[in-house]
Amino acid sequence: MKLPVLPPVSPMLAKSVTEIPPGASYEPKWDGFRSIVFRDGDEVEFGSRNERPMTRYFPELIEAVTAQLPERCVIDGEIVVATGAGLDFDALQQRIHPAESRVRLLSKQTPASFIAFDLLALGDQDYTGRPFTERRAALEGALAGVTAPIHLTPVTVDLQVAQRWFTELEGAGLDGVVAKPLTGTYEPDKRVMFKIKHERTADCVVAGYRLHKSGPDAVGSLLLGLYDEGVLKSVGVIGAFPLARRRELFQELQPLVTTFQEHPWNWAAHEAGERTPRKAETSRWNAGKDLSFVPLRPERVVEVRYEHMEGDRFRHTAQFNRWRPDRTPESCTYEQLEQPVTFKLGDIISGLGEPR
Structure with missing residues (x-):
């Protein structure tokens, strides 16, 4: 690979807070495997939170990345298994299997999706030193027109919308809300974002x-x-x-x-x-x-x-x-136990959780 940002990269992290802070960019907190995808032409690699490659476990995502993502890019996101009933973390865990035949079978039985939410590099440009607002705008342009199983996470700067997401989206299996400073740069392995989770x-x-x-x-x-x-x-x-x-x-x-x-x-x-x-x-x-x-x-x-x-x-x-x-x-x-309000993934991202 010849990218401006090369694997392995530790993803940027979030510190837990009890309330959603004002004046930030907000997005749903997806409950899956955090992963940074690196693409350089036909070369694709999925890195993990602990910097270990996860590429071999998700062949269906390799095909989707090759077909849909820009020729050369590095994108931060989350690998999830989405169903009509919401996110299925148990099924996602089963995808980590040593047998190649089992990996192939599960890629068809419980196919995964990739939810993109940050941009580290595009073409020859390193975006990690740029503010989040600029990274997000470039990410939206790079992923315009993508279809399942590649998705772009929704964002908002409206605090009331973020508070509604926090209340409603749990019913679809989401983890809470993430708040990102609008001017913040991408800092690997640093807790510079904020996460608000249900307790x-x-x-x-x-x-x-x-x-x-x-x-x-x-x-x-x-x-x-x-x-x-x-x-x-x-x-x-x-x-x-x-x-x-x-x-x-x-x-x-x-x-x-x-x-x-x-x-x-x-x-x-x-x-x-x-x-x-x-x-x-x-x-x-x-x-x-x-x-x-x-x-x-x-x-x-x-x-x-x-x-x-x-x-x-x-x-x-x-x-x-x-x-x-x-x-x-x-x-x-x-x-x-408190039961969260039922919410469909398709109401968050069109097509997410629908049969493929």
Whole structure:
């Protein structure tokens, strides 16, 4: 490749704030894989947040980039899997597979889309030192007329529109709103943008723990459950604790340790495919990581902070808020969770989420 900006490039990042700041350019926060696409003629490469190439996993996007993007360009955006029901992050995760035959099959069964939202280079011009307003105008010109699976994210400078997006677009699986300074340059790996994400609380049952990498006397993460028609379902984990607190938790939880035979998540008794933690489960992102857990009697309740749901689980790791000794485990049900307003992706970007 002979581009003015060459891979690998760490994408520009955003810092979390609680309110949408005034006087910025606003756009939806897409929930997918952040990726910078580099094109130089027939050469196409998709970089990732950690600067590792993702090109081989999305052959359908390589074809689309070659057919639609400018001959030589570097564009920042998000890879998503969009359906009629909204963004499907679970399906997107499945796209990261080592087998070439599986990659090809999934590219047809769950095709991905690329949502473009910033321009780093066009032709021989490096745009990273130019203000966002200039980069956006050039991006709109470069992507004029593109069709699925390439899309240009909508933007607005109207704060009221951004606030409406924040409220409404969650129902389509979006993550919140991003605010970009109008005069800001593109600064790789710097938190110079702002992200405003949804945050809610829920009371969950602590049903197990995994050990911390520091040793056998420290809790790595707590496994959370919610009741659904009397059945305790795995909903996610919390794991951000100081090391001293991890060791305290280990001691505190020992009286609750039980056997799998006496636990609602008895992995050997569950039917294949049920979404509960299993004794020998492994991570898609780290094949060598042991996700076995120590079962606890489901008696303690914890209040956690979370952003939104992906199906029946927390989309991201939840955050510890406080213990709730006043709540009974049986009262921790899915009914307490706030349901976002349903919203169609096609109302945000025409054609997004429609069958291809």
